[in-house]
Amino acid sequence: MKNIKDYNLDELKEEIKELGEKPFRAEQIFKWLFVDKVKSFDEMTNISLELREKLKQNYNICNFEIIKKQESVDGTKKYLFGLSDENAIESVLMEYHFGKSVCVSSQIGCKMGCKFCASTGIPFIRNLTSGEIVEQIIAIEQDIGDKISNVVFMGIGEPMDNYENVINAIKILNNPKGLNIGARHISVSTSGIVPKIYDFADKNIQCTLSISLHSANNKVRSSMMPVNNAYNIEELIKACKYYIKKTNKRISFEYALAKDNNDNIKDADELIKLLKGMLCHVNLIPINKIENGKYTKSSLENIIKFRDYLNANGITATIRRELGADIDAACGQLRRKKLGGNI
Numbered sequence: 421m422k423n424i425k426d427y428n429l430d431e432l433k434e435e436i437k438e439l440g441e442k443p444f445r446a447e448q449i450f451k452w453l454f455v456d457k458v459k460s461f462d463e464m465t466n467i468s469l470e471l472r473e474k475l476k477q478n479y480n481i482c483n484f485e486i487i488k489k490q491e492s493v494d495g496t497k498k499y500l501f502g503l504s505d506e507n508a509i510e511s512v513l514m515e516y517h518f519g520k521s522v523c524v525s526s527q528i529g530c531k532m533g534c535k536f537c538a539s540t541g542i543p544f545i546r547n548l549t550s551g552e553i554v555e556q557i558i559a560i561e562q563d564i565g566d567k568i569s570n571v572v573f574m575g576i577g578e579p580m581d582n583y584e585n586v587i588n589a590i591k592i593l594n595n596p597k598g599l600n601i602g603a604r605h606i607s608v609s610t611s612g613i614v615p616k617i618y619d620f621a622d623k624n625i626q627c628t629l630s631i632s633l634h635s636a637n638n639k640v641r642s643s644m645m646p647v648n649n650a651y652n653i654e655e656l657i658k659a660c661k662y663y664i665k666k667t668n669k670r671i672s673f674e675y676a677l678a679k680d681n682n683d684n685i686k687d688a689d690e691l692i693k694l695l696k697g698m699l700c701h702v703n704l705i706p707i708n709k710i711e712n713g714k715y716t717k718s719s720l721e722n723i724i725k726f727r728d729y730l731n732a733n734g735i736t737a738t739i740r741r742e743l744g745a746d747i748d749a750a751c752g753q754l755r756r757k758k759l760g761g762n763i
C-alpha cells in the first residue's frame with residue numbers, strides 16, 4: 421500500500437479524484453497530514469466516514485518511530501528512525517541563530533563510495549520515498565514541538581541518485597498549504613552527478629545547490645570520490661556554470677580539508693584558478709576522521725590559512741562550524757544503523 425504522504429498536492433488531487441471525490445478534499449487531507457500532522461485517518465474529522473474508509477483501504481500513513489535520540493553538548497540532536505520495513509535511517513537537528521535546521525537522509529545507504537565518508541562500505545539498500553524524506557522533518561517537529569526552518573540534504577545518500585523522490589519531497593516541503601519551508605531554506609548537496617545538475621538548473625528550483633568538490637585536481641578528487649571517474653572536474657564545473665547562468669543563483673562548494681591531501685597552498689591555488697569569476701562560495705569543513713579512514717583533519721591553523729588565502733584571492737570562503745561531532749552527527753559521520761547495533 422502506498423504512503424499517502426508520498427504525494428504532492430497536485431498528485432493528491434488526482435488520487436482523490438480517482439476515488440470519486442472533489443479536489444478540495446485533497447486540500448483538507450494535505451492540511452491534516454502536513455499542518456496538523458495527524459497519525460491516522462480517523463483524526464481527519466472533517467472528512468466523511470465513508471471517505472476515511474476508502475482512504476484506509478487504499479493508503480497508509482507513514483509515521484516514524486524514534487528508536488534512539490542522542491543529544492550533543494552543543495544542542496545538536498541525532499535521531500535514529502525506524503521505517504515501516506526493518507530499516508532505519510538517521511537525521512540530525514541543528515540549532516542556528518536563524519532557526520532550526522534538519523539534515524535529512526535521502527537513501528538507505530549510498531552508492532557513491534566517497535573514501536572519507538562513514539556511509540561508504542555499507543551496502544546500499546534502497547531509495548527513500550518522498551514521504552519518508554518529508555517524514556524526517558515531521559517527526560522532529562513533533563518531537564520538539566517547534567517548526568523547522570531549514571532543510572539540508574546532507575545526511576545519508578546521494579540526493580541526485582534518488583532525484584525524482586527528492587524533487588517531489590521538495591515540492592511537498594515547499595507548499596505553503598503544508599510544511600511551508602521556502603525553497604531558499606532548502607539545500608541540496610551532491611557529489612556531482614552532472615546530468616542531474618543540468619536538469620536541476622532547467623527546473624529552476626530556487627533551492628541552494630551545494631557541490632561536494634573537495635579538490636580542484638582530478639587525480640586527487642578521483643582518489644577521494646569515485647564519481648569523479650564518471651564526471652570529472654571540467655564536466656562538473658561546466659554544469660555548475662550552466663546552473664548559475666540559468667538560475668542566477670550562487671553555488672556553494674564543499675571542501676573538506678584532510679591533512680597533506682588537499683590542504684596545501686598549491687591546492688588552494690588550483691581551486692582559485694578553477695573557481696575564479698564564478699558566482700560561488702566555498703564552505704571549508706575540517707574532515708571528520710571515520711573508523712579505519714586514511715584521512716585526518718587538517719589543523720585549525722592551516723584551515724584558517726587556507727581560508728584567508730582564498731579570500732585574499734577573490735574566492736569567498738568560510739569555515740563551517742562543526743556541530744554534533746561528539747555524537748557522531750557531524751558531516752560524513754552518519755551511517756545506516758540496524759536495529760540493535762551498529763554496522
Ligand code: SAH
Binds near residue numbers: 575576707
Ligand atoms: N551525497 C551528497 C550528500 C551527503 S554528504 C554529497 O556528497 O554531497 C554531505 C556532505 O558531507 C558532503 O559535502 C560530503 O562530502 C561531506 N562529508 C562526507 N564525509 C565527510 C567527512 N568524513 N568529513 C567531512 N565532510 C564529509
